[in-house]
Amino acid sequence: xxxxxxxxxxxxxxxxxxxxxxxxxxxxxxxxxxxxxxxxxxxxxxxxxxxxxxxxxxxxxxxxxxxxxxxxxxxxxxxxxxxxxxxxxxxxxxxxxxxxxxxxxxxxxxxxxxxxxxxxxxxxxxxxxxxxxxxxxxxxxxxxxxxxxxxxxxxxxxxxxxxxxxxxxxxxxxxxxxxxxxxx
Numbered sequence: 001x002x003x004x005x006x007x008x009x010x011x012x013x014x015x016x017x018x019x020x021x022x023x024x025x026x027x028x029x030x031x032x033x034x035x036x037x038x039x040x041x042x043x044x045x046x047x048x049x050x051x052x053x054x055x056x057x058x059x060x061x062x063x064x065x066x067x068x069x070x071x072x073x074x075x076x077x078x079x080x081x082x083x084x085x086x087x088x089x090x091x092x093x094x095x096x097x098x099x100x101x102x103x104x105x106x107x108x109x110x111x112x113x114x115x116x117x118x119x120x121x122x123x124x125x126x127x128x129x130x131x132x133x134x135x136x137x138x139x140x141x142x143x144x145x146x147x148x149x150x151x152x153x154x155x156x157x158x159x160x161x162x163x164x165x166x167x168x169x170x171x172x173x174x175x176x177x178x179x180x181x182x183x184x
Contacts, residue, residue, distance in 0.1 A: 028052060031044070041074075094127060096184040102118065148174075
């Protein structure tokens with residue numbers, strides 16, 4: 001996963017109305033319900049179907065750390081899909097807030113700058129950018145494509161102030177992300 005997709009996933013998880021299952025057997029049972037078979041769960045986690053059944057029965061209680069992390073991620077990525085869908089639909093109407101510390105470069109009619117500088121920005125992007133961002137993620141767009149959408153939103157909202165300044169600015173790039181968080 002890229003940085004933008006990770007930020008979308010973190011924002012999705014903040015919307016949970018209930019916590020996902022906590023015990024190992026409950027998590028495995030949830031994955032079995034979602035994926036259908038122990039073989040499918042095993043493929044998802046990179047373990048054998050026998051191991052899945054042992055975790056489900058409680059015969060094995062402590063998976064290795066990497067397997068435990070995979071189980072946690074698999075459960076959380078599937079948890080409360082309707083809540084996630086509702087939040088994304090709302091964001092597609094109201095917009096999304098992006099908080100980041102990154103290096104921004106730009107090109108303008110006066111020339112370009114190769115020496116972009118780090119800026120810490122918190123910007124509310126309009127609904128159109130939120131919808132484009134979600135559509136790009138759903139179609140499997142690369143992290144670079146999603147960065148382009150956010151950079152274009154920053155160009156319009158922050159750098160050009162909705163058309164009030166810097167009209168010669170033609171391209172903004174988002175590089176060297178220190179951190180990036182989304183809220184919708």
